[in-house]
Amino acid sequence: MAVTAExxxxxxxxxxxxxxxMRTLGWRHLVGLIAVVFALFPAIWVVSASVNPLGTLVxxxxxxxxxNLNNYRDLLRGYTDSGLQVPYKAWxxxxxxxxxxxxxxxxxxxxxxxxxxxxxxxxxxxxxLLSVLLVQMFPQTLAFVAVFLIMIQLGDVFPAIGLGTRFGxxxxxxxxxxxxNTWLMKGFFDTIPTDLDxxxxxxxxxxxxxxxxxxxxxxxxxxxxxxxxxxxxxxxDVILASAxxxxxxxxxxxxxxxxxxxxxxxxxxxxxxxSAGALMAGIPVLVLFMFLQRYIVSGLTQGAVKG
Amino acid sequence: MTQPGHTSTAxxxxxxxxxxxxxxxxxxxxxxxIKLLFLAVVNALTVFAIGPLAEANxxxxxxxxxxxxxxxxxVYLSKRTMPLKYLVPGTIFxxxxxxxxxxxxxxxxxxxxxxxxxxxxxxxxxxxxxxPSVVEEGERFxxxxxxxxxxxxxxxxxxxxxxxxxxxxxPDGLTPVxxxxxTLDDKGRVVTLGDYTSLNLGQAQxxxxxxxxxxxxxxxxxxxxxxxxxxxxxxxxxxxxEATGELTDVDTGTVYTQEQGTFVAPDGTKVTPGWRVYxxxxxxxxxxxxxxxxxxxxxxxxWNFVFAIGSVFLTFVLxxxxxxxxxxxxxxxxxxxxxxxVVPYALPSFMTVLVWRGMFQPDYGVxxxxxxxxxxxxxxxxxxxxxxxxxxxxxxxxxxxxxxTGALQAIPSELTEAAEVDGASPWQAFRNVTFPLLMVAVxxxxxxxxxxxxxxxxxxxxxxxxxxxxxxxxxxxxxxDILISYTYRLAFEGGGGSDFGLASAISILIFIIVxxxxxxxxxxxxxxxxxx
Numbered sequence: 001m002a003v004t005a006e007x008x009x010x011x012x013x014x015x016x017x018x019x020x021x022m023r024t025l026g027w028r029h030l031v032g033l034i035a036v037v038f039a040l041f042p043a044i045w046v047v048s049a050s051v052n053p054l055g056t057l058v059x060x061x062x063x064x065x066x067x068n069l070n071n072y073r074d075l076l077r078g079y080t081d082s083g084l085q086v087p088y089k090a091w092x093x094x095x096x097x098x099x100x101x102x103x104x105x106x107x108x109x110x111x112x113x114x115x116x117x118x119x120x121x122x123x124x125x126x127x128x129l130l131s132v133l134l135v136q137m138f139p140q141t142l143a144f145v146a147v148f149l150i151m152i153q154l155g156d157v158f159p160a161i162g163l164g165t166r167f168g169x170x171x172x173x174x175x176x177x178x179x180x181n182t183w184l185m186k187g188f189f190d191t192i193p194t195d196l197d198x199x200x201x202x203x204x205x206x207x208x209x210x211x212x213x214x215x216x217x218x219x220x221x222x223x224x225x226x227x228x229x230x231x232x233x234x235x236x237d238v239i240l241a242s243a244x245x246x247x248x249x250x251x252x253x254x255x256x257x258x259x260x261x262x263x264x265x266x267x268x269x270x271x272x273x274x275s276a277g278a279l280m281a282g283i284p285v286l287v288l289f290m291f292l293q294r295y296i297v298s299g300l301t302q303g304a305v306k307g
Numbered sequence: 308m309t310q311p312g313h314t315s316t317a318x319x320x321x322x323x324x325x326x327x328x329x330x331x332x333x334x335x336x337x338x339x340x341i342k343l344l345f346l347a348v349v350n351a352l353t354v355f356a357i358g359p360l361a362e363a364n365x366x367x368x369x370x371x372x373x374x375x376x377x378x379x380x381x382v383y384l385s386k387r388t389m390p391l392k393y394l395v396p397g398t399i400f401x402x403x404x405x406x407x408x409x410x411x412x413x414x415x416x417x418x419x420x421x422x423x424x425x426x427x428x429x430x431x432x433x434x435x436x437x438x439p440s441v442v443e444e445g446e447r448f449x450x451x452x453x454x455x456x457x458x459x460x461x462x463x464x465x466x467x468x469x470x471x472x473x474x475x476x477x478p479d480g481l482t483p484v485x486x487x488x489x490t491l492d493d494k495g496r497v498v499t500l501g502d503y504t505s506l507n508l509g510q511a512q513x514x515x516x517x518x519x520x521x522x523x524x525x526x527x528x529x530x531x532x533x534x535x536x537x538x539x540x541x542x543x544x545x546x547x548x549e550a551t552g553e554l555t556d557v558d559t560g561t562v563y564t565q566e567q568g569t570f571v572a573p574d575g576t577k578v579t580p581g582w583r584v585y586x587x588x589x590x591x592x593x594x595x596x597x598x599x600x601x602x603x604x605x606x607x608x609x610w611n612f613v614f615a616i617g618s619v620f621l622t623f624v625l626x627x628x629x630x631x632x633x634x635x636x637x638x639x640x641x642x643x644x645x646x647x648x649v650v651p652y653a654l655p656s657f658m659t660v661l662v663w664r665g666m667f668q669p670d671y672g673v674x675x676x677x678x679x680x681x682x683x684x685x686x687x688x689x690x691x692x693x694x695x696x697x698x699x700x701x702x703x704x705x706x707x708x709x710x711x712t713g714a715l716q717a718i719p720s721e722l723t724e725a726a727e728v729d730g731a732s733p734w735q736a737f738r739n740v741t742f743p744l745l746m747v748a749v750x751x752x753x754x755x756x757x758x759x760x761x762x763x764x765x766x767x768x769x770x771x772x773x774x775x776x777x778x779x780x781x782x783x784x785x786x787x788d789i790l791i792s793y794t795y796r797l798a799f800e801g802g803g804g805s806d807f808g809l810a811s812a813i814s815i816l817i818f819i820i821v822x823x824x825x826x827x828x829x830x831x832x833x834x835x836x837x838x839x
Binding site for chain 1: 338356359360363365368389390392393394396397398400401403404405406407408409411412415420629632633635637638639640644646647648649650651652653654655656657658659661662663664665666668670671673701705709762764765768769791794795798799807810811814817818821822825826
């Protein structure tokens with residue numbers, strides 16, 4: 001670096017040491033710090049805005065005076081002092097039920113299919129595996145217009161699962177059961193030695209017992225990762241959630257639709273409430289992600305990309 | 308389904324019946340009970356579904372539901388369908404909500420489905436037939452408005468014609484009334500008639516809007532309310548001739564002919580509502596030939612590629628650079644850096660994009676405040692594009708940072724050291740040793756990242772909503788729209804209404820592009836090796 005060259009003549013032993021440190025490690029810390037500021041900059045502003053009692057874009061400061069938790073209180077009780085209604089708790093619960101429920105169901109449906117593909121040899125296995133690959137090429141999100149029209153027709157016959165219902169969105173999400181995850185899990189199942197199956201079979205285990213009592217317990221961490229990846233993917237879904245829920249009651253919204261509509265209606269005045277809502281939604285996901293980071297990275301490199 | 312001579316699957320049939328060892332029989336009966344409960348639920352749901360499906364005349368749906376249920380019962384009760392037992396549940400959902408929507412998209416893309424063409428032809432004709440003439444009038448009735456539930460429930464009209472015959476008119480039609488069933492007051496008005504009672508004045512005024520649109524269809528025309536005590540029968544305004552397919556406006560004498568799902572007069576006037584018809588590849592050709600649509604479409608398409616390639620490039624370069632910088636064995640705090648740098652990737656993107664949008668607000672946004680700038684970030688085409696790429700880089704670099712760090716750590720340090728011993732500069736060592744090895748692991752991920760960003764709806768829709776608008780565009784197209792956000796706006800946010808047909812046609816085009824990309828990507832991943 002240029003700095004060290006200038007100090008070359010007459011520099012003390014200490015300074016020369018600093019120059020060397022700068023050349024090998026110091027600049028790395030410098031780059032790292034700049035990158036950390038870039039990474040955390042929006043997050044810090046959101047934390048600050050969420051405790052700012054004025055709660056508007058105009059009033060935001062890095063360190064707000066009279067910080068309090070009123071924004072959080074308002075979201076949790078569902079209305080503000082000025083009478084604005086925010087069904088935040090309902091959105092939160094809907095997200096957990098719909099995205100969580102679908103992610104859980106998809107994880108197990110994927111595991112079932114992956115087990116069949118990994119452990120059984122049957123006519124049509126190759127075709128089945130190819131079909132799963134093929135289906136993956138046509139992302140469900142791109143067919144949102146068709147999903148919207150199908151849900152209208154479904155709702156005409158069965159109002160409980162049609163357009164505007166959470167259960168309808170759950171069903172739509174479950175359409176993604178076969179896909180990347182099936183391949184991912186089949187890969188992990190393949191790494192479990194078949195000797196285990198064989199010895200269990202000798203001990204009198206049925207196919208189902210091998211699956212539920214031998215294989216599934218062994219792949220629990222993978223199930224957790226697949227669940228989390230699907231869950232994060234589904235929380236982030238705006239397009240299908242808007243298509244299915246967008247024209248229905250706000251009480252049925254998920255967080256992505258609800259928070260977007262909420263802040264989009266009045267960006268500058270609802271900034272504080274939005275920030276608090278975003279943090280309460282984001283931090284649990286952040287913690288889970290950090291906790292399972294090692295597994296997620298290995299899962300991601302197998303082909304899935306998080307949204 | 309099981310092939311002869313298979314080795315790894317014994318299935319239930321190949322099992323030792325006495326079941327010695329650690330897997331005793333009893334647990335099998337538990338499994339059987341669970342299985343039967345599951346089948347009971349499936350069959351019960353089907354029984355519940357039959358009623359509404361039949362009522363709605365959804366016969367194909369009804370047949371499918373019954374056939375699928377029988378299929379499920381067979382698969383789970385037969386002993387020869389072991390693989391299907393594991394494959395069927397996921398497959399059913401995938402067929403219903405992934406494969407079917409994709410096929411249905413292709414179907415809609417061939418129609419003019421959209422605002423003004425939502426109904427089927429039968430529904431549209433029924434709606435036209437229910438429009439009364441505005442000129443001609445027929446027989447008059449003396450009328451009393453009645454309703455169920457003490458005057459608050461379903462409305463009906465008690466009608467007495469010139470001969471003194473009494474009828475009850477409901478939205479379903481006209482039925483004669485036996486005078487013995489009616490209780491009249493001293494002025495000859497109805498008090499009660501079966502479940503119906505007459506409305507008092509307050510109720511009648513409160514439901515005036517309802518009354519004005521209340522219609523009783525009959526063979527001779529439509530009965531509409533004239534005042535609170537009189538009704539009149541009017542002939543239908545439109546007469547449809549099944550044989551010629553022509554529609555005649557009785558009031559004006561205009562004859563309309565059918566044209567692409569609408570009745571059109573010789574002077575070009577259209578009758579609403581229209582209905583949906585198959586129009587072949589018109590939606591596709593419109594995308595490429597109609598100048599008002601193809602101009603903006605090409606701009607959207609170009610920006611879509613620029614956006615996707617730019618995003619992959621920027622996230623990869625930044626992620627790799629950070630990984631190289633921070634992947635030094637003696638660097639203290641590596642883990643902390645890593646944990647903090649992953650935050651943008653770990654937070655849900657739908658909210659962080661909205662946070663960025665708040666920071667980009669021109670008047671009070673943080674970014675303008677900090678740089679003492681007055682940039683209208685999201686309103687100018689170029690600047691909005693820069694903002695989008697910046698935000699997407701922020702969202703995505705951590706992915707390549709994580710992936711590259713992993714890949715770098717997997718490259719043995721002897722290789723770079725050997726290169727340095729051979730006199731290579733650090734750059735040469737990176738260029739010729741590290742980078743090629745890294746690319747082996749990362750190249751397929753670059754392709755899947757491209758495919759993902761090609762349809763990265765959230766960043767575009769939540770940050771700019773596709774805006775600023777492209778001037779002169781006939782459809783809602785913006786400078787920062789990518790195909791998927793453009794499609795979304797065509798379907799749900801068009802100023803002139805929804806155009807599901809055109810939107811689906813564009814989704815099909817995206818499908819083709821994405822499938823092409825995926826095909827390249829799959830040939831490069833391990834997924835296909837096993838099939839070879």
